[in-house]
Amino acid sequence: MNTPPLLAVDGLGKAFDGLVANRDISFIIHHAEIVGLIGPNGAGKTTLFNCLAGFHTPTTGRIAFEGHDITGTTPEAAAELGIARTFQIVRIFHSMTALENVMVGAMLRTKRVADARHRAEQELAFVGLSHRAETPASSLTVSEQKRLEVARALATDPKLILLDEVMAGLNQTEVREASQLVVRIHQRGIASIIVEHVMEGIMPIAHRMLVLDYGAKIADGTPAEIAENPAVIAAYLGE
Numbered sequence: 001m002n003t004p005p006l007l008a009v010d011g012l013g014k015a016f017d018g019l020v021a022n023r024d025i026s027f028i029i030h031h032a033e034i035v036g037l038i039g040p041n042g043a044g045k046t047t048l049f050n051c052l053a054g055f056h057t058p059t060t061g062r063i064a065f066e067g068h069d070i071t072g073t074t075p076e077a078a079a080e081l082g083i084a085r086t087f088q089i090v091r092i093f094h095s096m097t098a099l100e101n102v103m104v105g106a107m108l109r110t111k112r113v114a115d116a117r118h119r120a121e122q123e124l125a126f127v128g129l130s131h132r133a134e135t136p137a138s139s140l141t142v143s144e145q146k147r148l149e150v151a152r153a154l155a156t157d158p159k160l161i162l163l164d165e166v167m168a169g170l171n172q173t174e175v176r177e178a179s180q181l182v183v184r185i186h187q188r189g190i191a192s193i194i195v196e197h198v199m200e201g202i203m204p205i206a207h208r209m210l211v212l213d214y215g216a217k218i219a220d221g222t223p224a225e226i227a228e229n230p231a232v233i234a235a236y237l238g239e
């Protein structure tokens with residue numbers, strides 16, 4: 001029997017009252033793949049993330065994760081199966097330390113506080129935040145808060161991580177570091193879908209790019225292919 005793809009999205013649509021935010025979107029994500037998800041403002045990228053991670057129930061279509069139908073699942077069930085995410089506007093616990101924030105992620109897999117602490121320390125080290133472990137999350141820089149969210153997501157032991165604009169607002173050096181972090185996540189065998197407007201951050205590292213416009217998928221190809229795709233160029237020029 002063939003192994004099913006990590007994620008298979010088939011004809012996904014999402015409408016809010018009259019507004020169609022996602023329409024008839026189909027694609028596949030393979031294990032450990034780095035996939036960029038781009039499109040003009042309002043194209044439906046965050047809505048798609050919300051559907052994949054169980055925050056929205058799709059209006060139409062199916063989502064399968066490792067061959068199991070997860071359409072309309074809950075965020076908790078999606079995380080349990082191995083789908084983790086970060087948010088465009090970071091959602092961390094400001095009054096907790098960096099380490100405690102990551103421990104919250106680790107507690108998905110263990111009820112033992114000592115184990116969760118150990119895992120959280122490992123993930124903080126992975127994102128380069130060990131020296132900030134005892135710092136209240138509210139005192140971290142924007143760049144550090146974004147990395148903290150990535151560490152918390154990784155602590156849930158995902159197979160797929162959804163990264164929502166982790167490079168926005170970062171300087172050039174930080175963008176390069178964020179790109180390298182995504183590559184290191186890939187090297188751990190974790191797939192990532194990355195919503196990003198910072199093209200110099202995503203284009204060099206993505207294996208494949210999905211492009212949305214007005215809620216529909218208009219392109220699916222390598223970074224080089226989509227950069228030359230007339231529909232993609234038209235969507236961005238029309239922005």
Ligand SMILES: Nc1ncnc2c1ncn2[C@@H]1O[C@H](COP(=O)(O)OP(=O)(O)OP(=O)(O)O)[C@@H](O)[C@H]1O
Nearest residue numbers: 016019020021039040041042043044045046047048
């Ligand atoms: N909860 C909601 N209720 C109603 N409309 C929504 C909701 N979430 C998103 N929308 C609408 O759906 C459309 C797609 O929005 P979405 O945030 O998914 O786009 P996006 O591609 O992520 O945009 P951006 O790049 O600006 O973040 C927009 O018109 C938005 O106003």
